[in-house]
Amino acid sequence: MMARYNRWMNEKLYAIAAGLDEQALRCDRGAYFGSILGTLNHVMTGDVLWLKRFAGHEALAQPLALLQEVRAPSRLNDELFDDLPSLWQYRRRLDAALIEMAEIVGGLPPDTVLSYCSMKGMPVRRSLQALAIHLFNHQTHHRGQATTLLKQAGIDPGETDLLMLIPEL
Template sequence: MSRCTHRCTHIRMMAEYNQWMNARVYAAAAGLPPDELRRDRGAFFGSLMGTLNHIMVGDTLWLQRHAQHPAGFPLLDPIRAITPPTSLTQPLFDDFAAMQAHRQWLDQLIVDWAASITESDLDHLLDYRNSRGENRRQFFALLMHFFNHQTHHRGQATTLLSQAGVDVGETDLLVCIPNHI
């Protein structure tokens, strides 16, 4: 196992930020009635529930692709067992509480898996297939996309919560970056 570098440290920080922010968003959303969670507010995925679902679909698909890495990543075995979503909008849960519980499980899996990634894993070119065909891209860059995708759509979710009168509070990654003063 190669030692942890700044890239590995950054991946771990992003996984922890993802977990922290998802917990905040889901806690804020849990106070809304079901009709507000499903209310179409004109976002990319319509409602808050649709947006949170899309993030989970994306995470599932990307983790399943990452599980194909030659490192094997045994911590991703549970994600291998999940039937892949067939579309980016496929509803994974009808019930918000079940969705929230799955999100918590998924985020812990991401944190644990991120801690297992080594420097030698990062430069590998990962082969995968998506809706546009075959791809081969650098694993580290794909990880950055994975976390950026979450952040992008979570920003939409916080806007939808704001439209519903709910303030999520602090959302900046800066909160997770150590201050060396």
Template sequence: MSELSHLRLMAGYNAWMNEKLYAAAATLPAHELAAERGAFFGSLLGTLNHLVAGDTIWLRRFATHPARFAALEPVLALAPPGALDAIHSDDLAVLAAHRRMLDAMIGAWTTQLSDADLEHVLHYASTKGIASQKRFGDLLLHFFNHQTHHRGQASTLLSQAGADLGVTDLLMLIENVEEQTAPPGIA
């Protein structure tokens, strides 16, 4: 699988898993969503808000790529989160709508990427102001890995609250491949 194909698969996985997370979260009462559970960002709602904040921060950085991806233009109109624990919304429905918008943007953007885009070195500053310069393709791997990491935490928080997320394996999105056999008489 090419690097671009992998990134597009991860964008699809991201959207699929976020739909599952928000659907499971919607089965819980508000007090369960906001309950402190000892996670990095406290509650399930805190974790979901962190994913929105982190994705927004990264997408705004990615929008500075010289390719000026059309799919990322809307992210520049969004207010930048002030911190990694910024709360976009305490209302799950509002947060879910924003999440769907981000996921649609991510999916459209990954179809605009080229191999050459991945080789670009992106210069950016962390939320603490530390300057970095890294290969764009490697930053995208981090972007998707970060989402998976915190969605794993969110799935644990859902389980603690009694909500069943169901199957979460990337394997569910990987297509089966027909086994190729040699024609008769060819060894």
């Protein structure tokens, strides 16, 4: 469900952002990552950083193979793509891979471990399922910032709650 929510929100935010001119996209609005484009890039940077780690798990290597196309970020404010169309094109592909990855992670035993190195090069071992939750929580947090930046630009992004994807019974 979180992977589908991620895709839904990204499609919504990127479609709105595509209607902005370059100045509005790049305007520093005082947010942690500056602009709307900077914030969307940070979500991508975080995703790429974590998913490259996830791709090290044998069950996830194939669905996350497209990560070989982008460099590993060295900082959390790295811009992996310097324009919205390129960012959105890769975002769509990554979101499809995230849906496939989430299905696999959901089927793994809850005690599945992911071993990786931190950005400081330190070895780490943590629950793969908990790290997947962290990934989706990180996306939600920064997309919330992006919606605030859009509001500052005079655009109401509309409904953004996960509740919109939870079917009524």
